Amino acid sequence: MDLFSNIRPAVEALGDGAFLLPGFADSDAIIAEITRLTARSPFRHMTTPGGRKMQVAMSNCGRYGWISAPTGYRYDTTDPLTGAPWPAMPTAFVTLAKQAASAAGYSGFEPDVCLINRYGVGTRLSPHIDQDETEKSWPIVSVSVGIPATFQLFGPTRSGGARNITLHDGDVIILGGKARMYYHGIRPVAAATDPRIGALRYNLTFRRAR
Template identity: 60%
Template sequence: MDLFTKLRPEKQSIREGVTLLTSFADTDILLAEIPVLLGASPLRRMLTPGGRQMQVAMSNCGPLGWVSEPTGYRYTAYDPLSGNPWPDIPLSFRTLAREAAEQAGFSGFEPDACLINEYTPGIRLSPHIDQDEADRNWPIVSVSIGIPAVFQLYGLTRGGRAENIPLYDGDVIVFGGPARLIYHGVKKVERARDARIGEKRINLTFRRAH
């Protein structure tokens, strides 16, 4: 796997509006920030509006955080578990998101929300679209940390065959423009181990919510 990851192109255009930046993120720097963020707003498995518990454990940092409530999905300035504001997005996170977006052709991206998602072996993320943001002219920037996963790209409508994109530690995928509202998900995560965080994959998803 190490040889394979070293041989991959640094930048790949997957389709119009979707760019993969391989080994773009220094994940040691990111991991140093995460314990403080999760100490302020711990991971939790939210309930969908239909009452089902999500598989992926998550939290947020930034001026806004994405939450699920009985009335639906929305962004809020306060962590519903504590009533406190979400922790600030660290400078290293902001810099990474801005530089990744610029590499993909989206200059000027400044996220106001960062979702922190934790996957363990056996967890998957069903196909969905990110549509709770007020301004969809800005892209989604997604960063992989830890064990590998397979990102699944579909089209602008639900269903069909997925395009499978293996993601490894440090990979960043950016999608926006004509691909901003594509359906996407994560295939069931296979068992593996990262020397720093064990059998986990952490995903940072940067968005411009408002």
């Protein structure tokens, strides 16, 4: 299965090691895989260490899964909801992440976790830095599916405001270099409808956890 779009537009540099690959991914094939994977490890709203329920519904696939709980953030090989290992990451997902990273100049990326996120209309993701990974020299590869969303890219702090980037179906954002440790988030998702999945946005976030 090929998860790449037939149209391969130029890579857009966003600065400090961040890149946008418009229309890079074939979202039809991704949706089919998300349906299969979340039948085994369903979406759920995790709880933050502060006791708040996250707006974004999440699942994982790969060797590890990212978990938010009252006890803290961590990676684990077991899905706490099912008690079973997370579903294996599809080979096509691995290839997509590697090819996207390579297109942005990050060859050799081998993801061992893929966060599968689901956003409804009005859902937002607060600005944060991904820093639970043991090795932070590898980039974060983020794939958008479904209705549009506004990605916010800050800097090493949240002061000074963010660069707002509209992400469409099939777009890929890559955070590497200095930008790997930059704050980023998603503004509340505006009302829209995708003919395949309705008023939803999916996001695949590929990381190297260990």
